[in-house]
Amino acid sequence: MKKVSFAEFGGPDVLHLIDAEEPHAGPGQIRIAVRAAGVNPVDWRIREGQVLGAHPTRLPSGVGLDASGVVDEVGEGVEGVEVGAPVFGEGASTYAEFAVLSAWARMPEGLSFEEAAGYPSVVETALRVIGQVGVRPGQTLLVSGAAGGVGSAVLQIARERGITVIGTAGAANQDYLRGLGALATTYGDGWVERVRRLGPVDAALDLAGSGVLRELVELTGDPRKVVTIADLDGPELGVRFSGVAGSVTEALTEAADLISRGKLHIPVQKSYTLAEAAAAHIDSQAGHTRGRRVMVV
Incomplete structure (x- = not known):
């Protein structure tokens, strides 16, 4: 089989x-x-060797955690799924023609394989950080880097839970954020004051790692009310770095329910072939994503 490796x-x-x-x-x-x-x-943090603590990597290594596809082998002790079932989930070395999954759910009706591949890690991450930051219905959550995959999921899940969201993103993504129910503003010079004009902030998430943690702590008034998934220097400021996944199976079950009820949709911004894996990583590292990037096999 064909597989992307390093x-x-x-x-x-x-x-x-x-x-x-x-x-x-x-x-x-x-x-x-x-x-x-x-x-x-x-994926590219693993490729660079940045996150060996959370993702021990033995070389040579495959690439990718998330995938969608058709079940063609069922391991011992597995129940509730059969060969031929369309599923989406998380495993290892998923940039390949065949991959083993350790967590999965049946794909919701009407969801394409391309769309489904974009959900597993981002929904698990979104649910995890919303829980860790401790934001409650009726409160306001600030999301820095809100237009990407995790941000798109956070905005929609928070809206479903009765949480007001202020999202920062580039000028081209302001209408996109508003369409997901967020109060939107741009990053860059003066962004802290623009956020203040939108209202007080109870908690904040850093999803982009763009060096804004000090400002997020200032806006919330407490580093314990800020969680980052992208800035490895967070702990130096008392900010929690969230890098260890919770229950992916539970997250997938909740995602499937939200998708089926029309409460969650993450668009695919761009698709790549396996031969274009390097280009996909270059684009991912550049940021400015609206929704998801996926490899199509």
């Missing part, structure tokens, strides 16, 4: 499309014929 840590140029042996489902796992794989910032 044999050393480094830039996008270390990614290569290779011929590899097919993986097989072990106990409690399923294997899918991959139709699409999600492109996440953690």
